[in-house]
Amino acid sequence: MDTQKEALQRIITTLANKNDEIQNFIDTLSHVLKGVQVNSTKVLSDLDEEFDSLYSVLEEMKESMTNGIKQEQAHKTQELQNQLSQCTNALESSEELLEFASRSMDIKEPEEFTKAARQIKDRVTMAAAFRLSLKPKLSDNMTHLMVDFSQERQMLQSLKFLPVPKAPEIDPADCLVADNCVTVAWRMPEEDNKIDHYVLEYRKTNYDGLPRVKDERCWETVDNIKGTEYMLSGLKFDSKFMNFRVRACNKAVAGEYSDPITLETKALTFGLDNTSSHLNLKVEDSYVEWDPMGGKSQESKVKGKENKGRITFVLILPSRSATPSPKRTSVTSRPSVGRGSRDRFTGESYTVLGDTAIESGQHYWEVKAQKDCKSYSVGVSYRTIGKFDQLGKTNTSWCLHVNNWLQATFAAKHNNKAKALEVAVPDRLGVYCDFDGGHLSFYNADTKQLLYSFKTKFTQPVVPGFMVWCGGITICTGLQVPSAVRTLQKTENGMSGSSSSLTSVAQ
Helix, strand or coil: CHHHHHHHHHHHHHHHHHHHHHHHHHHHHHHHHHHHHHHHHHHHHHHHHHHHHHHHHHHHHHHHHHHHHHHHHHHHHHHHHHHHHHHHHHHHHHHHHHHHHHHHCCCCCHHHHHHHHHHHHHHHHHCHHHCCCCCCCCCCCCHHHCCCCHHHHHHHHCCCCCCCCCCCEECHHHCEEECCEEEEEEECCCCCCCCCEEEEEEEEECCCCCCCCCCCCCCEEEEEECCCEEEECCCCCCCCEEEEEEEEECCCCECCCCCCEEEECCCECCCECCCCCCCCEEEECCEEEECCCHHHHHHHHHHHHHCCCCCCCCCCCCCCCCCCCHHHCCHHHCCHHHHCCCCCCCCCCCEEEECCCECCCEEEEEEEECCCCCEEEEEEEECCCCCCCCCCCCCCEEEEEEECCCCCEEEEEECCEEEECCCCCCCEEEEEEECCCCEEEEEECCCCCEEEEEEEEECCCEEEEEEEECCEEEEEEEECCCHHHHHHHHHCCCCCHHHHHHCEEEC
């Protein structure tokens, strides 16, 4: 009995599920049927508008051509009537003169005859009949205003519904990846003058080859492209590749997408390693800011627990500046509990490293400092740099140092040696690192002016390094080496003589 009930229950469940599926399918069919009615009504309305527009164009053309014929008729009529009037007047004058001459032939008196003959001669000389052109100024031909719409009639008779555009073709050889811009070019397999615009879609990926159906990133769309080429600019290359596809659209419908292509867009992308940062540095993604209360806040938490219930009196002495100099910061003032990681920078080294090591290749990134930043350094170092070491003061680190405290200085530093730079500090610094070639160059990121180059031999992987005091800096990664920098590096044969003192091989 129980077995039969279970079997019957399964049958009931199966039938209920099937009923739900059929009901859902009925709803889908109803929705599609409604869509057919709505869309067909719209298409008919659009067809009426197209033919009404065509009729309107034909009516305008007919009116324009009719006016042209009428104007030509009026012009020729006026000219011919004027010529006819002149000839009629000349004929009347000539007939009158002829009659006068005939009568003069009957004059018997010599003097009167001579006088009449002289008058006739003078009148004949001045007669308009002898100055008339006896050829019509204009012809009666109006055939140059006739039209032949046989070709247009054939075109109209061949009108049909717009076809679905064919898929464009993208040739990776025609595409260009440079300066964090991607130019995508395509062509149609056959000429189609009905194409209205194109739609380009792209997405970032870390997979080579054909795009995966399920990728971690969604397609982004650029619509209404009129040409067969488009440049995406200002990209951040935080993935190794990008997928591209395009489709053509006419007024009615969009065609199929082209076969997708994959272009390499690899660039160095890194963040700031918060575990390495000094306690007085506040790190947020790609931004680091000096926080004078960073270490003290940790200390206060510890002391707060130890001295709970205890009243403490604190004497605050006046100071010339609310911001202490980094030279005056006491290392011993921080409790051991707040020191964090064993590799965390401490003491006077307000430093944070990047979280990605550079072991080969050519790389580029940029740094922008706050306008009121008192002091900061930008460069690279080995991971073996000590937690008390400052950038540029060891033989394992290289940097440019900007100091706006008391006396402004701008210098290149390495192995505790400094080279003053006689150039203005740019708003943004560009850092170029050629690990294999042993070049570390700094540029004005806006003008691509070379500021300074180190020539060395890297014997270990390097990581980007940053020092900040009284201010903040923002790093920008995912950048290709700019074309201008590549060109300058080709012509740059090591360091100049002025920078030779900082050339080194760090072990």
